[in-house]
Amino acid sequence: MSWLRFSKRPLGVQFWIAGGIVGFFSVASLFLLLSQVRRQTEASRWLAQTHRTISRLSTLGRDFYQHRTLLRGHLESAEPRKLEQAKDRRPQWDRTFESLRESVEAYPDARPHLEAAGRAYEAWQRHAFAAPGGASERALETEARLFQEAWASIEALIDRFNRQLSVRDLDEKSAIQHTFAAIALINITLLLAFGVALINLYQSIARPIAGLSVGIRRYMSGDFRARVAVGRTPEIGYVGSSFNELAARIESMVSDLRRLDEMKSDFLSTVSHELRTPLTSIGGYVKLLLSGDAGALSSTQTEFLNIVDTNVGRLGHLINDLLDVEKIESGKIQLIREPQDLSEILRECRDSMAILAKQKGLEFRFTVPEQPVFAMGDRVRLIQVFMNLLSNAIKYTRKGYVELSLERRDFAVMIRVRDSGEGLSPEDQEQLFQKFYRSRRALESAESGTGLGLVIVKGLVEAHGGTVAVESGLGEGTVFTVSLPLEGLAEVIAANAGAEGRVIEEAGLRPRERVVWHVGGDAESGRRVRALLAAPELDEGGRRLGAESFSGASTLPRATSWEESPLLVILDGAAVNRESVAESARRAGAGTPILVLGDSEETAQVFAWGATALLKKPIKPARFSATVSDLLRMRGRRILLADPDPDVRLLLKRALEQRGYVVEDVDRGNLALARLERERYDLLILERELPDVSGVEVLRAARRLPQHALLKVLVLDDAGASSEQREFEALGVERVVATYQGIDPVVEAASRLLANGKA
Amino acid sequence: MTQKRILLAEDEAHIAKLVEFKLGKEGYAVELASNGGVAIEKLRTEPQGFALLILDVMMPVADGWEVLRFVRTESAVKGLPVLMLTAKGHQKDMANAAELGATQFLKKPFDPTELARLVRKLVGDPK
Numbered sequence: 072m073s074w075l076r077f078s079k080r081p082l083g084v085q086f087w088i089a090g091g092i093v094g095f096f097s098v099a100s101l102f103l104l105l106s107q108v109r110r111q112t113e114a115s116r117w118l119a120q121t122h123r124t125i126s127r128l129s130t131l132g133r134d135f136y137q138h139r140t141l142l143r144g145h146l147e148s149a150e151p152r153k154l155e156q157a158k159d160r161r162p163q164w165d166r167t168f169e170s171l172r173e174s175v176e177a178y179p180d181a182r183p184h185l186e187a188a189g190r191a192y193e194a195w196q197r198h199a200f201a202a203p204g205g206a207s208e209r210a211l212e213t214e215a216r217l218f219q220e221a222w223a224s225i226e227a228l229i230d231r232f233n234r235q236l237s238v239r240d241l242d243e244k245s246a247i248q249h250t251f252a253a254i255a256l257i258n259i260t261l262l263l264a265f266g267v268a269l270i271n272l273y274q275s276i277a278r279p280i281a282g283l284s285v286g287i288r289r290y291m292s293g294d295f296r297a298r299v300a301v302g303r304t305p306e307i308g309y310v311g312s313s314f315n316e317l318a319a320r321i322e323s324m325v326s327d328l329r330r331l332d333e334m335k336s337d338f339l340s341t342v343s344h345e346l347r348t349p350l351t352s353i354g355g356y357v358k359l360l361l362s363g364d365a366g367a368l369s370s371t372q373t374e375f376l377n378i379v380d381t382n383v384g385r386l387g388h389l390i391n392d393l394l395d396v397e398k399i400e401s402g403k404i405q406l407i408r409e410p411q412d413l414s415e416i417l418r419e420c421r422d423s424m425a426i427l428a429k430q431k432g433l434e435f436r437f438t439v440p441e442q443p444v445f446a447m448g449d450r451v452r453l454i455q456v457f458m459n460l461l462s463n464a465i466k467y468t469r470k471g472y473v474e475l476s477l478e479r480r481d482f483a484v485m486i487r488v489r490d491s492g493e494g495l496s497p498e499d500q501e502q503l504f505q506k507f508y509r510s511r512r513a514l515e516s517a518e519s520g521t522g523l524g525l526v527i528v529k530g531l532v533e534a535h536g537g538t539v540a541v542e543s544g545l546g547e548g549t550v551f552t553v554s555l556p557l558e559g560l561a562e563v564i565a566a567n568a569g570a571e572g573r574v575i576e577e578a579g580l581r582p583r584e585r586v587v588w589h590v591g592g593d594a595e596s597g598r599r600v601r602a603l604l605a606a607p608e609l610d611e612g613g614r615r616l617g618a619e620s621f622s623g624a625s626t627l628p629r630a631t632s633w634e635e636s637p638l639l640v641i642l643d644g645a646a647v648n649r650e651s652v653a654e655s656a657r658r659a660g661a662g663t664p665i666l667v668l669g670d671s672e673e674t675a676q677v678f679a680w681g682a683t684a685l686l687k688k689p690i691k692p693a694r695f696s697a698t699v700s701d702l703l704r705m706r707g708r709r710i711l712l713a714d715p716d717p718d719v720r721l722l723l724k725r726a727l728e729q730r731g732y733v734v735e736d737v738d739r740g741n742l743a744l745a746r747l748e749r750e751r752y753d754l755l756i757l758e759r760e761l762p763d764v765s766g767v768e769v770l771r772a773a774r775r776l777p778q779h780a781l782l783k784v785l786v787l788d789d790a791g792a793s794s795e796q797r798e799f800e801a802l803g804v805e806r807v808v809a810t811y812q813g814i815d816p817v818v819e820a821a822s823r824l825l826a827n828g829k830a
Numbered sequence: 831m832t833q834k835r836i837l838l839a840e841d842e843a844h845i846a847k848l849v850e851f852k853l854g855k856e857g858y859a860v861e862l863a864s865n866g867g868v869a870i871e872k873l874r875t876e877p878q879g880f881a882l883l884i885l886d887v888m889m890p891v892a893d894g895w896e897v898l899r900f901v902r903t904e905s906a907v908k909g910l911p912v913l914m915l916t917a918k919g920h921q922k923d924m925a926n927a928a929e930l931g932a933t934q935f936l937k938k939p940f941d942p943t944e945l946a947r948l949v950r951k952l953v954g955d956p957k
Binding site for chain 2: 350365
């Protein structure tokens, strides 16, 4: 199609062609309009003149008629007065006739007729004036004939002009119609042209650009295979194909880089495996020999084997350090971020490092506050950081002290490791955090080192969003300052506030409000429900139940955490239907009981919809209080079960669910922690040994969550008695249950705990 | 009562010998499979013959994960406890292993005394 060829031309050309067509039609329609206006002006001038002429002719006719009446009177009855009057009229006729002559100038073909009329008049007048008063019958007849002739010629003139007038009128009307038809045609053509141009514009510009932007967005979000459809017009098509080409180039670069990166990671993990395998062998055999399993050893043999063992350990550390550096540099380091008590972590570091300091005759100063200081971080990695700094300080200090201190600021915690060693030169300080760099003091000392420790420290601290700084001078000792951010994390604030003996409210966290959602009732029923909820039996430690009213389930807020979900949802009036029950359950969060206040028609079907309880109207206050307090107690029945054994999970879950509890189960410690952080549970059943994070760790982290500070906990232990018993007691575990007796004791203990708080 | 038998799947002869020696010293009978394929064969022929399976992760023919998957899907040996010998840097795999149902982990390089302690905990006394 020729149209398609047009749309394949360059955009500039398309615009010129379209502009030319539009311009031509616009000028044409303007020209038509102007010529029509001119014609109209001309026509109206002609019309005015013609009307004037006709009116003059009428005047002439009227004068003529009066004139004749006077003369006729004289002729019939010889009244000299009338003759005089008739004579007086003559100049008026002449004036009218003269002006008519002027008018008729414009109509050359009408002139002879006017002159003829003039002549007929002259003939009539000559005859009439010449005849004596009281003239003969004959003379009167002649007069009448002459008058008729003149009269007829004047009438003929009037007719003539009237005819011309109507002909011209029709002409003008049809001219106007033609002009407007032409203009309308042009406009319709233009409109069509515009439509076609718009479609073309959309197809050749808007659509490809929209496609392009979608492609670019996909590309930017990481889909490097994203390509776009190439547009038809050369310019847009060029942009599209350029994008595709660029995308292809970047894709191949990215995939090259990824391949290289994978190769590097593979290489490192292979090398570390290849190094570790012989190391495992060497270390294992050395340890075997040292344990005396292979026979008694002399003291020298033991000493030498210990040297081998130490060096195997060093090699192992070096491999681990190399892997850590690789992870830090490739940004692949993964932190398990949880609220961590830094003062506890630092105490742990002190406990392992103080012995080394003592062995070297150094004083170990520890100025860390007793009470917990929380920050978000990865416990293992944070310990690695401080141990590294402390071991450096101890290694390179000959006499004096090593100090570990913590200072809490508003938005950060500063942990300092200070030593009274020789200090570092400015050059050393500059290069300290470079890979494999070892300072002069490190090289001069007999201590071994890889030159990777500080690189790892820096990488790990930065991964935590913190910074490491060093201050030193030769002979002045060295201070490493690690500052970790105390971001406005609710957990951290709450944890710190709780740690300092303040209540959660003061730290800005909303306390657990005792809120009930009342859905679907009118103002009157809202008042009634509020009054029912205010019953003293429903008070809990002086805190009353408050109701928030909503017109329907679709206007309910969406509870995204345990803090936002209500204690109970009451469905009333218009909201008593299947959809509202389902929607309320969704919005209020899992485990929120739903009470339906129904009329007599609703019966068992509300339970099929998912309601927890039904009260029929009229509602008795005592019944209401009893039901609501039952339902509130039911809310306290969410159990989180963390156990790696799928069979145990299945059995326990089924048994507990049969007793009416809501049970969620996970197989790993980290999953348990994630759930505990997000949700609120009433009981945690925890297997002591989880594959990733131990039960003690899970519990320790859970206790730091404000909603789980008082969580009831049962620990499962296959052995029945655990070495961690004391630790569990310290963490408030109600009971450790042995699992070798089967699941019944567990279910019993859980039921008793949830019923009366005692296991 | 006879000695408890432990199946060890390990391709490194030196490490295999180390484990064999230490556990032998403890009183267990150790049966060696030099790769994952051999281990699966032995488990097929003697599904009830072993009290514990010690699995290395990196092995030829079938690696530790494959053997583990076999153990957890083959009903005859489903309940067999599995101790996995892993290397640092395999944390991601360890999460997998927990899902697959490994009973216990020991990181390489390991102390033979620690290994013996774990084995005793998992299967009890040798006789």
